Amino acid sequence: MPTYTEAELPTFEEYAAAAWPSLYRRAYLLCGNHADAEDLAQASLIKIHASWTKVSRAESPHAYVRRILTNTFLSTKRHKGRRLELLAGDHAPEPTSPPVEGPEDRMALWPHVRDLPKRQRAVIVLRYYEQLSEAEIADALDCSRGNVKSTAHRALQNLRTALDGRDE
Structure with a gap:
């Protein structure tokens, strides 16, 4: 900006x-x-x-x-029943193949980031996309640095679990 x-x-x-x-x-x-x-x-x-x-x-x-x-x-509150639906004629995206070393890693990771709970996703985006410090993230989310650390830890754990569980 x-x-x-x-x-x-x-x-x-x-x-x-x-x-x-x-x-x-x-x-x-x-x-x-x-x-x-x-x-x-x-x-x-x-x-x-x-x-x-x-x-x-x-x-x-x-x-x-x-x-x-x-x-x-x-x-933002979402209705539990609200889902994005494919329109007739649209095709579901192909599953991503295992990432290779390099920028492609990030592209393979984003579908898993989207699946994170909102607060965890926000912390990951602010930390790794915006490259904010823990203090800046805490200020943006109006919470403590400890809360940012624990939320980031849980988010990274969830991402590791998701990446370990994918088909190789």
């Missing part, structure tokens, strides 16, 4: 246009699909607009927006 000095604070519309690509990418990593990512990014922009004075004057507007996006994701 773009950074601004106080002298060049943009209007909300300018900020939203500039921030949309990165906001959407982060939302996609949290949600795991395009439709929900668009909904999350738009819901976050609505909240950002409502708090634009606070956001634009914050010491770090980028961190403020990240917190809004993450908290909006975590507070």
